[in-house]
Amino acid sequence: MSTATTTLGLKCRECGTEYKDAPQHVCGNDFAPLEVAYDYDRVKKLMTRDALAKRPFNMWRYGELLPESEPVSGFFTGGTPLVHAKNLGKQLGIARLYLKFDGVCGPSLSFKDRVVAVSIARAKRFGFTTVGCASTGNLANAVAAQAAQAGLKAVILIPKDLEPAKVANTQVYGATLIKIDGHYDDVNRLCAEIANDTKIGIVNVNLRPYYAEGSKSMGFEIAEQLGWRAPDNLVTCMAGGSLINKLSKAFNELDKIGLMLSEVKTKFFGAQAAGCNPITEAIKRGSDLIKPVKAPKTIARSIAIGNPADGYSASRLCLDSGGGGDDVTDPEIVDAMKLLARTEGLFTETAGGVTVGTFLKLVKAGKINKAETTVLCITGQGLKTLDPLLIPGILPDAPIIKPSLSEYRKLAI
């Protein structure tokens, strides 16, 4: 099996120690995270604009900058639309407002399919026959779907009270689902112990360096869709804080290999729910010191991580790039989901409501320059989190009438 011949094993983010490829995620010297290293000279030769023009529009077109370039699952993952949000933009007086809509990222309808596609390919290469994850919902769906595609067994651990759609969207693929009586951080801790003890490829634990790289594909697509330019402002919701870091890495890598047509100077804005805001709380203090949230409480279950693994680097990125961050309450999340649906015809899950709601707050506070290009990352699909919309009073009661024209006329529509 040939792979991205452009990778050079793993490297410690802090001390730079190099490691051979292995299911390992922390440095033996300092316990800092390991990252995939690339031979950028070689990438530059292979990943030219001409070469890219001949490739299908999905995440695999950027194979030289991913740890794996040959899918064993997620064959059509990525390639999602960058929608020009003309209606919402008009309401706010922002002409260049774009939505990266991963609510249609297949096969399981969130950006998590990107990270899973890469890590499942790597799991197979390492010889794992079972994969697993600690999940707040979307990762569970993606691992379950793609393990089925790759012919692997899946063992998935989630907090016990996730949305029913997230549960069904895991079990339907035949995955073994285990509900943990605790918060996500308890689930994650248990998964770390399982990864030490058994022969399971846990995508966000022992395969994490490979897994995390998959998020870059969203950034590569955004830049290419903007005509090889990075946006001036990018707003995305954060859970563990990995995605926002990888979006930044993606823009910098495209710059490094000479594909960008203008300087990369994106201001990154992180969004969280007020009921679980360890990263934005730090950003608002101007600090990178994360105070974990012990008991997250928000309808944005998919991003309710109280002790974010990449919180430090995410807050540093937002502060150092000249961006920032904020958080929104549950009613603000629901209002933002409805606003996005009504203005742009796009239905996002609660996490996307967090992104849009926070963006509105940032605009109101004058923190987004309205003359600039802004991209909002809408990372998941609304059909998966119907629960907060089904609460009486949130959406109108539809009238029930007899099938008669006179009854219809009485409604005076």
Ligand SMILES: Cc1ncc(COP(=O)(O)O)c(C=O)c1O
């Ligand atoms: C829909 C959605 N958006 C965003 C995120 C945040 O990702 P990260 O943990 O990389 O910050 C998640 C994580 O679970 C998610 O499910």
Ligand SMILES: [Zn+2]
């Ligand atoms: Zn190290």
